[in-house]
Amino acid sequence: MDFEIAEQNIVDxxxxxxxxxxxxxxxxxxxxxxxxxxxxxxxxMKIISSLLEDELCVGDIAVLTNxxxxxxxxxxxxxxxxxLVKYRKEGKxxxxxxxxxxxxxxxxxxxxxxxxx
Amino acid sequence: MDFEIAEQNIVDxxxxxxxxxxxxxxxxxxxxxxxxxxxxxxxxMKIISSLLEDELCVGDIAVLTNxxxxxxxxxxxxxxxxxLVKYRKEGKxxxxxxxxxxxxxxxxxxxxxxxxx
DNA sequence: TAAACATATGAACAAATATTCATATGAAAG
DNA sequence: CTTTCATATGAATATTTGTTCATATGTTTA
Numbered sequence: 001m002d003f004e005i006a007e008q009n010i011v012d013x014x015x016x017x018x019x020x021x022x023x024x025x026x027x028x029x030x031x032x033x034x035x036x037x038x039x040x041x042x043x044x045m046k047i048i049s050s051l052l053e054d055e056l057c058v059g060d061i062a063v064l065t066n067x068x069x070x071x072x073x074x075x076x077x078x079x080x081x082x083x084l085v086k087y088r089k090e091g092k093x094x095x096x097x098x099x100x101x102x103x104x105x106x107x108x109x110x111x112x113x114x115x116x117x
Numbered sequence: 118m119d120f121e122i123a124e125q126n127i128v129d130x131x132x133x134x135x136x137x138x139x140x141x142x143x144x145x146x147x148x149x150x151x152x153x154x155x156x157x158x159x160x161x162m163k164i165i166s167s168l169l170e171d172e173l174c175v176g177d178i179a180v181l182t183n184x185x186x187x188x189x190x191x192x193x194x195x196x197x198x199x200x201l202v203k204y205r206k207e208g209k210x211x212x213x214x215x216x217x218x219x220x221x222x223x224x225x226x227x228x229x230x231x232x233x234x
Numbered sequence: 235t236a237a238a239c240a241t242a243t244g245a246a247c248a249a250a251t252a253t254t255c256a257t258a259t260g261a262a263a264g
Numbered sequence: 265c266t267t268t269c270a271t272a273t274g275a276a277t278a279t280t281t282g283t284t285c286a287t288a289t290g291t292t293t294a
Contacts (some may be wrong), residue, residue: 037157045150075120092261102230209291
């Protein structure tokens with residue numbers, strides 16, 4: 001590890017060492033990136049936008065997103081695994097809703113960035 | 118459009134129409150997703166984590182991320198296009214820094230979600 | 235002016251991923 | 265109990281995307 005560092009062109013060695021100490025662990029950074037990856041798809045973002053308004057079943061989400069129930073079901077699984085949505089069953093119908101206030105907050109920060117630039 | 122809707126299995130037509138009215142335009146949703154896509158990569162997330170601490174040049178970021186200057190340069194271009202980082206030149210050295218408080222806020226919301234679940 | 239250096243860029247390759255299609259599951263209705 | 269319906273799932277395909285490698289650009293130093 002240290003060999004590699006020594007071989008490269010470092011402008012400010014002390015600054016690097018200082019930052020290295022406070023950087024989050026690789027696996028935490030990986031998990032954060034994985035979370036944002038879930039937000040980084042138009043279909044899922046449209047699902048999230050819709051669920052910000054109300055709980056919805058798969059078929060209704062498919063209509064709102066101009067997508068197929070199958071595609072939506074796949075994406076809801078991704079959102080579920082990321083703990084961004086939860087669901088409740090009512091007979092054969094499954095209602096999905098947002099699982100976390102962070103979803104709304106993250107969405108809104110993203111929207112702010114887009115709309116202010 | 119309305120034909121497609123009529124053909125599908127809709128559970129609550131009124132709810133759908135109501136949500137449809139308040140949903141953001143497709144192109145805004147697309148842009149938000151594109152923004153989060155930028156956050157959704159480990160390398161870029163590590164760059165962002167580093168720049169949260171201080172401005173850094175390409176070579177130093179490469180060391181901190183265990184990556185090559187070339188790979189980092191490519192990723193910095195992505196971050197630049199998303200208006201997440203800015204840069205200043207000092208001779209042949211280019212210093213990058215975060216361009217927007219939203220970056221920090223979005224990063225922290227993401228981290229909160231990961232750490233609280 | 236030539237060499238060394240930091241960064242940028244383009245093309246090619248490999249890996250990841252969203253959608254589609256066919257089919258499965260499980261619940262309600264006939 | 266058989267059909268219909270809502271949702272889920274697996275495999276295949278097509279597209280996107282990150283890295284690598286070679287090379288280019290522009291700056292400093294010898």
